[in-house]
Amino acid sequence: MKKIFSALRITGLLVLAIVLANATLETGDQSIFEAYPIIWLVLGVVLLIGIAIEVSVAALDRTLYLSLKPEARKEYDLFLAEKEKNRFAWIRRTYDKLLDKKPIEKEEEIILDHNYDGIKELDNNLPPWWLYGFYASIIFAGIYLARYHIFDGATQKEEYLVEVAEAKAAVEEYKKNAKGLVDANTVELLTGEEDINAGKAIFSGNCAACHKIDGGGGIGPNLTDSYWILGGGIKNVFNTISEGGRAGKGMVSWKTDLKPDEIAQVASYVLSLHGTTPADPKDPEGELWEDPDARVDEVEVKMEDSTSVEIQMDYEEAEK
Numbered sequence: 001m002k003k004i005f006s007a008l009r010i011t012g013l014l015v016l017a018i019v020l021a022n023a024t025l026e027t028g029d030q031s032i033f034e035a036y037p038i039i040w041l042v043l044g045v046v047l048l049i050g051i052a053i054e055v056s057v058a059a060l061d062r063t064l065y066l067s068l069k070p071e072a073r074k075e076y077d078l079f080l081a082e083k084e085k086n087r088f089a090w091i092r093r094t095y096d097k098l099l100d101k102k103p104i105e106k107e108e109e110i111i112l113d114h115n116y117d118g119i120k121e122l123d124n125n126l127p128p129w130w131l132y133g134f135y136a137s138i139i140f141a142g143i144y145l146a147r148y149h150i151f152d153g154a155t156q157k158e159e160y161l162v163e164v165a166e167a168k169a170a171v172e173e174y175k176k177n178a179k180g181l182v183d184a185n186t187v188e189l190l191t192g193e194e195d196i197n198a199g200k201a202i203f204s205g206n207c208a209a210c211h212k213i214d215g216g217g218g219i220g221p222n223l224t225d226s227y228w229i230l231g232g233g234i235k236n237v238f239n240t241i242s243e244g245g246r247a248g249k250g251m252v253s254w255k256t257d258l259k260p261d262e263i264a265q266v267a268s269y270v271l272s273l274h275g276t277t278p279a280d281p282k283d284p285e286g287e288l289w290e291d292p293d294a295r296v297d298e299v300e301v302k303m304e305d306s307t308s309v310e311i312q313m314d315y316e317e318a319e320k
């Protein structure tokens with residue numbers, strides 16, 4: 001028993017040290033152990049001090065005990081035994097208080113004179129734990145009633161709507177700043193010089209080995225023509241770079257090496273190569289890709305008369 005209490009006291013001391021360190025040191029997002037590895041050393045010292053104190057107190061106790069006369073020792077033993085017996089008495093007492101039950105010997109005092117075929121009724125007090133809980137709920141109900149039905153507190157529905165609105169605003173705010181959020185469905189062709197240059201750098205670093213520096217094609221297909229194996233247009237190209245080509249062809253998925261905004265940049269750069277004339281172009285592979293978004297413009301350029309308007313209208317109709 002003594003050893004268990006010693007161990008508990010030492011553990012308590014360690015926990016106290018950790019709590020104190022957490023409360024006083026600034027660690028940001030890191031745990032205290034990551035931010036200050038030296039804390040291990042401090043805890044080690046605290047542990048040693050704790051053990052030292054426990055050991056010396058126990059030794060002192062023992063010496064004092066041995067120095068007692070035999071009668072005094074006996075008395076002391078009795079005293080200890082009594083103390084041990086009463087150690088958890090307070091739990092028992094609190095429990096009894098909370099239940100407030102008449103002991104069976106005294107039930108005579110509270111028996112009622114109802115008699116149902118020999119079954120009698122006891123007039124016990126309400127258990128205090130229940131009674132105080134009941135009073136607390138009455139007080140709670142009063143405050144609740146006043147707050148929400150007299151002083152017009154926000155209803156659950158209003159609270160919900162406010163929270164949703166706040167969350168939506170936060171998402172919008174986040175999207176504004178987070179370029180890395182694009183995926184194959186939301187990506188847009190980038191045309192800014194900065195983005196194209198960044199895309200070019202990524203391309204010459206990672207892709208030129210197979211597609212040639214001018215995109216003319218080598219191990220990988222020609223990227224400058226209008227023919228695409230896996231589909232043209234920014235969304236398909238983004239998807240190909242992100243997810244890779246057909247299995248075993250050599251075009252791997254780049255999403256672990258490149259961030260989404262980098263993939264968007266290199267995809268835009270690849271598309272900017274369209275129509276250029278590489279030094280040693282590979283023959284076209286795949287199918288002729290017609291950009292559904294560009295079609296109307298092309299038609300309009302070719303026929304500058306009233307038919308273009310009709311075709312445009314047809315196209316808009318078809319899109320619906």
Ligand code: HEC
Pocket residue numbers: 202203206207208209210211219220221223227228229230231237240241245246247249250251252254266267270285286
């Ligand atoms: C190890 C060689 C290799 C590397 C490196 C490589 N590719 Fe490819 N790429 C290929 C091959 C092979 C294909 C054809 C895939 C298929 O047929 O499924 C391909 C296909 C493509 C396509 C689709 C072409 C089409 O016709 O649909 C695009 C776009 C592309 N690569 C872009 C890139 C970009 C951007 C990089 C650099 C981030 C890159 N590739 C790196 C070999 C490579």
